[in-house]
Amino acid sequence: MIQQGKEPVLSEDLVLLHLDIESINSEEEVTNDLSFRLNQNGISLNRFWVDTTTLNALKEGRSVQRLYNQTKQKNDFYTIFLVQDQTLYMIGTSIPDFKAAIQVLLPILVATTLVFLLLLFGLIVLLVRKQIIKPIGRLEQATSSISNLNFADSDIQEENELGSLSQSINHMKRSLQQHEMEMLARNDQLKTFSANLAHELKTPLSIIQLLVDSEEMGLKSPTFLADINQQLMNMNELVTQILAYSQQLKEEIQLEPVAIEPLLDKKLKQQQVIDPNFKMVMDVEAGVLQTNEALLEIVVLNLVTNGLKYSTDKQLKISGKQQSAKYVLTFENSAAPLAPQQFAQLTNPFVVGEQSRNHHLSGTGLGLSLVEQSLKSLGGELILQQKAGKFVARVILPLK
Numbered sequence: 001m002i003q004q005g006k007e008p009v010l011s012e013d014l015v016l017l018h019l020d021i022e023s024i025n026s027e028e029e030v031t032n033d034l035s036f037r038l039n040q041n042g043i044s045l046n047r048f049w050v051d052t053t054t055l056n057a058l059k060e061g062r063s064v065q066r067l068y069n070q071t072k073q074k075n076d077f078y079t080i081f082l083v084q085d086q087t088l089y090m091i092g093t094s095i096p097d098f099k100a101a102i103q104v105l106l107p108i109l110v111a112t113t114l115v116f117l118l119l120l121f122g123l124i125v126l127l128v129r130k131q132i133i134k135p136i137g138r139l140e141q142a143t144s145s146i147s148n149l150n151f152a153d154s155d156i157q158e159e160n161e162l163g164s165l166s167q168s169i170n171h172m173k174r175s176l177q178q179h180e181m182e183m184l185a186r187n188d189q190l191k192t193f194s195a196n197l198a199h200e201l202k203t204p205l206s207i208i209q210l211l212v213d214s215e216e217m218g219l220k221s222p223t224f225l226a227d228i229n230q231q232l233m234n235m236n237e238l239v240t241q242i243l244a245y246s247q248q249l250k251e252e253i254q255l256e257p258v259a260i261e262p263l264l265d266k267k268l269k270q271q272q273v274i275d276p277n278f279k280m281v282m283d284v285e286a287g288v289l290q291t292n293e294a295l296l297e298i299v300v301l302n303l304v305t306n307g308l309k310y311s312t313d314k315q316l317k318i319s320g321k322q323q324s325a326k327y328v329l330t331f332e333n334s335a336a337p338l339a340p341q342q343f344a345q346l347t348n349p350f351v352v353g354e355q356s357r358n359h360h361l362s363g364t365g366l367g368l369s370l371v372e373q374s375l376k377s378l379g380g381e382l383i384l385q386q387k388a389g390k391f392v393a394r395v396i397l398p399l400k
Contacts, residue, residue, distance in 0.1 A: 003084055014091060016091050022086060027052050027054075030088070034048070034090060045070060047071075061083065065080050076094070078092065207231050260288070261284050281315070287399070299375060303331045304318075304331070313333075326396055326397060328395070329394070331393040332393075333390070334391075338386065347369055347382065368393075378398075382395060382396075
């Protein structure tokens with residue numbers, strides 16, 4: 001892409017550095033400059049250099065590949081050097097140290113092979129002995145009980161065949177694997193939740209600290225108490241949301257009938273206090289959803305706050321209607337257009353589309369992530385669009 005004059009699109013595991021080739025005087029200068037830039041990108045190499053052979057090849061218009069062994073990091077750093085339009089480019093990525101990997105895996109592979117051969121030999125011996133048919137039958141019944149998570153059942157049938165045993169073991173494996181995947185997913189979710197919580201609380205605390213420091217330095221502010229009160233209100237609202245959300249993570253989602261129109265009206269009135277000049281228009285068809293009120297409030301609150309933050313004309317339009325077995329809520333406001341790549345990442349934690357336009361609110365990039373996670377728990381869906389200068393967030397929820 002560089003040689004074709006295009007802007008390269010890099011993945012997260014690649015690093016691209018470039019230098020003006022006319023400013024290069026020696027290989028030592030290039031090595032030091034590139035090492036410094038790599039350190040700035042968070043890449044520390046204990047072995048890295050650019051030799052005279054590489055520079056001469058580049059000046060002749062040839063690209064050069066190099067592999068730098070990093071013994072301390074137990075991996076290698078693979079690079080490509082090339083010159084394009086009087087600019088020296090270096091593209092690099094870390095790859096596994098295959099020698100070290102083989103040294104680690106070879107003993108494990110040998111031991112595993114020996115164990116496998118021993119088990120195979122033992123199995124053949126057991127199969128030859130006809131008296132093990134009945135124990136295998138009892139084992140089949142035991143594994144079937146385990147696959148159904150019924151550990152107390154000790155009733156074992158005598159009749160069996162190896163095909164049924166294989167099916168029962170596979171069924172047990174799938175059942176246990178499913179539980180393991182659910183536990184890992186819940187663990188990752190809780191880790192992300194903790195990180196989001198710390199990041200979201202940091203902003204109002206920093207603002208309060210700044211206000212207090214300014215007051216102690218004699219920089220009087222006529223809105224000192226009002227600003228601190230606003231930040232405390234934001235923190236209180238955040239903590240309320242977080243507690244409700246974390247409670248849902250710990251237990252089964254409890255569903256209950258929720259009238260959508262009163263809930264929306266309540267949240268709009270609460271948020272209107274933040275900016276009385278902000279215009280909110282609601283055109284919502286009455287409907288009752290069998291859902292979770294706490295999670296639904298998180299969805300509505302964050303989408304309304306999102307409109308307050310980033311609307312370019314201080315207006316937010318909310319519409320809702322029933323469509324078949326679903327209820328569709330649409331939040332629409334004018335907004336500055338975002339690049340497609342940035343727009344596609346809006347639901348990732350900590351991704352902020354642009355600077356907040358409302359000084360009462362700060363953008364942390366957590367709101368849309370919470371919305372998406374909450375909707376998944378409710379069996380719903382979040383669809384984001386930008387068209388004709390508008391930002392549209394569409395929430396699709398099952399009626400039951």
